[in-house]
Amino acid sequence: MSQFIKIYEDNPNEAAIKKVVDVLRDGGLIIYPTDTVYGLGCDITNTKALERIAKIKGIKLEKANFSFICSDLSNLSDYVKQIDTSTFKILKRALPGPYTFILPGNNDLPKEFRKKKTVGIRVPDNQIVIDVVRMLGNPIVSTSIYDEDEVLEYSTDPELIFEKWQNIVDLVIDGGYGDNVPSTIIDLSGYEPEVVREGKGSLDII
Numbered sequence: 748m749s750q751f752i753k754i755y756e757d758n759p760n761e762a763a764i765k766k767v768v769d770v771l772r773d774g775g776l777i778i779y780p781t782d783t784v785y786g787l788g789c790d791i792t793n794t795k796a797l798e799r800i801a802k803i804k805g806i807k808l809e810k811a812n813f814s815f816i817c818s819d820l821s822n823l824s825d826y827v828k829q830i831d832t833s834t835f836k837i838l839k840r841a842l843p844g845p846y847t848f849i850l851p852g853n854n855d856l857p858k859e860f861r862k863k864k865t866v867g868i869r870v871p872d873n874q875i876v877i878d879v880v881r882m883l884g885n886p887i888v889s890t891s892i893y894d895e896d897e898v899l900e901y902s903t904d905p906e907l908i909f910e911k912w913q914n915i916v917d918l919v920i921d922g923g924y925g926d927n928v929p930s931t932i933i934d935l936s937g938y939e940p941e942v943v944r945e946g947k948g949s950l951d952i953i
Contacts, residue, residue, distance in 0.1 A: 751919050753921045754875050761878075764878045764879055767879050768882045777919070778918070784925055786889045791857055797857075823868065824853075838868075843871060845871070847869045849868075851866075929947065
């Protein structure tokens with residue numbers, strides 16, 4: 748049976764954050780709030796957890812396009828090739844915020860993602876997930892939770908999310924109602940920024 752933890756974004760409780768981090772360190776899967784839709788995530792360093800998420804999504808792990816949720820831009824160089832000043836300025840302007848940036852991956856990517864040329868980086872404007880990643884000490888790999896109901900593509904009510912996912916994941920954070928508009932995806936791996944998906948984030952930052 749998975750845990751259901753209420754955490755308030757304006758003042759995340761440290762003991763509650765530690766509970767979430769302990770689940771991640773044990774190879775658990777969590778559902779957590781972001782500044783857009785609720786996400787499904789695990790510790791980037793845990794192969795078994797990564798395989799579980801890939802299985803839930805019905806894809807092979809090496810083919811999965813997961814985002815890396817970072818607490819800020821300081822550990823970018825762990826996973827991303829050196830980027831030029833103009834690219835960095837875009838990131839600095841936009842983050843934390845409702846964007847996923849596709850950047851060229853480097854050779855230090857976790858072995859499961861070593862074959863990938865690019866990586867999706869996300870720094871959500873949500874204190875709960877920022878605190879979780881900071882305490883964990885490395886990014887969490889993330890994908891959005893998708894709802895089969897075509898009217899509302901993304902689940903927004905944490906209690907309904909828990910009802911649906913409690914036998915699949917190990918912990919669901921109730922961080923209040925989520926949004927049902929996903930992040931804007933911008934590919935910065937080529938010569939010019941390319942909008943892959945227009946979502947919540949404004950395109951004025953490019």
